[in-house]
Amino acid sequence: AQSVTQLDSQVPVFEEAPVELRCNYSSSVSVYLFWYVQYPNQGLQLLLKYLSGSTLVKGINGFEAEFNKSQTSFHLRKPSVHISDTAEYFCAVSVLLRRFGAGTRLTVKP
């Protein structure tokens, strides 16, 4: 069975600082990997996805993630965050069905 672990439940950072949100997964077969963002009182919006090919994936809003098969990780990064990036971020793994991590609340402070 597949599972997803988001290693940090909350990440506070200052504006313009870099950020990394960590995600590890477990699966015995090839996977699809996703990061979603959820703004307050809204549904989930896809940030980026890894299906195959290049292990460095670029998404919307300046985010990127790197698929590391040997470490079974898919960490999300942004070199300089804005106040508007404050939201909850979910990592998801899809083999047969999509499984989500518990979420990381990113708070960007001025």
Next chain:
Amino acid sequence: DVKVTQSSRYLVKRTGEKVFLECVQDMDHENMFWYRQDPGLGLRLIYFSYDVKMKEKGDIPEGYSVSREKKERFSLILESASTNQTSMYLCASSFFFGAIPGSGPEAFFGQGTRLTVV
């Protein structure tokens, strides 16, 4: 743009009531999903459907049922609402991909329905 529309943003229901949550998508997706979202637990799959009248249980189906009479519409039913079903409910849809029912490369989400059972 893909649009997934949930019929209500907020609902308040009484214990024991039968509750219907409706979801409609406009992209002709084969797969549709219902999740519930609770703090610290992320999203958990309740049920999914890969075709009209076809449904499969997810991880937490107890206390819920679903209906898919038309391709664009997927309903979640709480047969007898209880306070532990107070939650945010999210509907999603995706194209069918590969040979496995329910599989797909990407899911599109509705805005969510925050249900409170009192």
